[in-house]
Amino acid sequence: MPAAPMEAVLVWFRNDLRVHEHAALSAALADGRSVRAVYFLCEDQWDRHHVAPLRRWYVLESLRELGERLARFGVPLDIIKAGTFQAVAPLLGDYLSRHSVCKVFVGREYLRNELDRDRACAAVASSCGAEIQGFDHGVLVPPRLLTTGQGKPYTVFSPYRRSWQKWLDSHGPEPLPSAKRKRGARQVNFEGHLLIDAALAGLAIDPALTASWQAGEQAARGRLKAFVSTSLAGYQRQRDFPALSGTSMLSVALSAGTLSVAECWHLARVGLQQSAQREGAECWIGELAWRDFYRQIMANFPRLAVGEPFREETRFIQWSSDESLFQAWCEGRTGYPLVDAAQRQLVQTGWMHNRLRMVSAMFLTKNLFIDWRRGEQFFMRHLIDGDFAANNGGWQWSASTGTDAAPYFRVFSPVRQSQRFDPDGEFIRRYVPELAEMDNKWIHEPWKAPHPVAGYPSPVVDQAGVRDRVTAAFRAAREIMESQ
Ligand SMILES: Cc1cc2nc3c(=O)[nH]c(=O)nc-3n(C[C@H](O)[C@H](O)[C@H](O)COP(=O)(O)OP(=O)(O)OC[C@H]3O[C@@H](n4cnc5c(N)ncnc54)[C@H](O)[C@@H]3O)c2cc1C
DSSP states (O other), X not given: OOOOOOOEEEEEOSSOOOSTTOHHHHHHHHSSSEEEEEEEEOHHHHHHTTOOHHHHHHHHHHHHHHHHHHHHTTOOEEEEEOSSXXXXXXXXXXXXXXXXXXXXXXXXXXXXXXXXXXHHHHHHHHHTTOEEEEEOTTSSSOTTSOBOTTSOBOOSHHHHHHHHHHHHHHHOOOOOOOOOOOTTOOOOOOOOHHHXXXXXXXXXOOHHHHHTOOOSHHHHHHHHHHHHHHTSTTHHHHTTOTTSOOSOOOHHHHHHTSSOHHHXXXXXXXXXXXXXXXXXXXXXXXXXXXXXXXXXXXXXXGGGGGTOOSSGGGGGOOOBOOHHHHHHHHTTOSSOHHHHHHHHHHHHHSOOOHHHHHHHHHIIIIISOBOXXXXXXXXXXXXXXXXXXXXXXXXXXXXXXXXXXOOTTOOOOHHHHHHHHSTTOHHHHHHOGGGTTOOTTTTTOGGGSSSOOTTOXXXXXXXXXXXXXXXXXXXXXXXXXXXX
């Protein structure tokens, strides 16, 4: 009789492309059986969700690094082209049978399509006799854990943050021991290079765009360490000034999971103990709380994943359909220098500073009165860190349609924001070369300069009266809802 194939366990990698602080991988390596790893490449799913080519490049190159690293641990990483999430369950079933997998270790995901995929996969695994064990290693606090005194999900950030902090103080994750090769496991080859090369070739991406980014876990961890040692102390003071390198720029690493949020939190907590870093660390931990906040919002209100606003009355807002205004915003030709610099930063680098994301999103939705979903999609098409929960949360905050959103009567003045956060126009000059020689006095409002600037547009809309128009539109939307 032929010997029964040896049973294996499987780590299914998704948006957690790392080996450090990876609870599912650690658990699999601690298991006595041989370990395999799999990644399902869903390029059609990326198309459907407008995932930026730069982000795809980041994921693919990070996968390559992960594959090589796992191979050194003796864990073969198989990359399987699935196309869409719907195709994953049968492919997983086939894989489990082919490799005699009896247990799957996986990091949980909380978005609607991901949950549908995982339900289908759980059914398939069960029919193959394999168990699935999930880990919440993509967040600090699992999404459905914290509730208000009324047992409801939090929809306001400040009380969420307090409850989040309290929970972490007593239940926060301990650092995991470094992942290492299992005793007796032999190094294997990573076979995924050709598939990755083919997927990269299909991206037709400008090398200038990728040149300033480094994919993979090693680079992400290096950046974290550099940020903590050089910028964490000044984070609170510097983080709102786009001309400075005051923030971590770790969003792509956190969203693709080349870096663990737990590792960020552990290092920031060390900063809390040092007087020079305390203020910055406290503030930065708050940003990690925003990340968890929007993830729990998505998990608790799945209707947000299909384009619905959180505030129901805002479904009735009559947004402007002025295509030329939308194009001007996309191309950074609105005539408002800070907004234009922000949009050009996004298109030229694949990233935008947080202050500018708020300014630009508010400008599109309040000044131009264009539907936030169009801006949300445009951001996804360009951002290297495009992350559905954070992007949707940020857009709905700016448009005043979301949870704990900016009140609808709050409208950032693009000129005032520019004067406050880019006082010398340093950032503007970097991305709007037409204004490079402009006197500081006019850099925020070039239309007031005694001589018009060649090649730079006049403002596409007037700032006056914006608040009244927005207020009237939100009131009208409420009246429509109440009359139904
Ligand atoms: C309209 C809009 C769209 C956005 N879209 C995205 C997106 O697609 N992906 C994304 O990761 N972030 C998004 N953000 C949040 C934020 O702008 C970025 O996370 C931040 O600019 C990334 O820079 P950093 O890594 O230097 O952040 P840091 O200031 O160093 O913050 C550390 C980490 O905290 C998290 N974080 C910080 N601010 C927020 C926030 N407001 N919401 C959720 N998480 C946060 C990020 O993971 C970030 O890397 C958006 C914000 C707005 C207003």
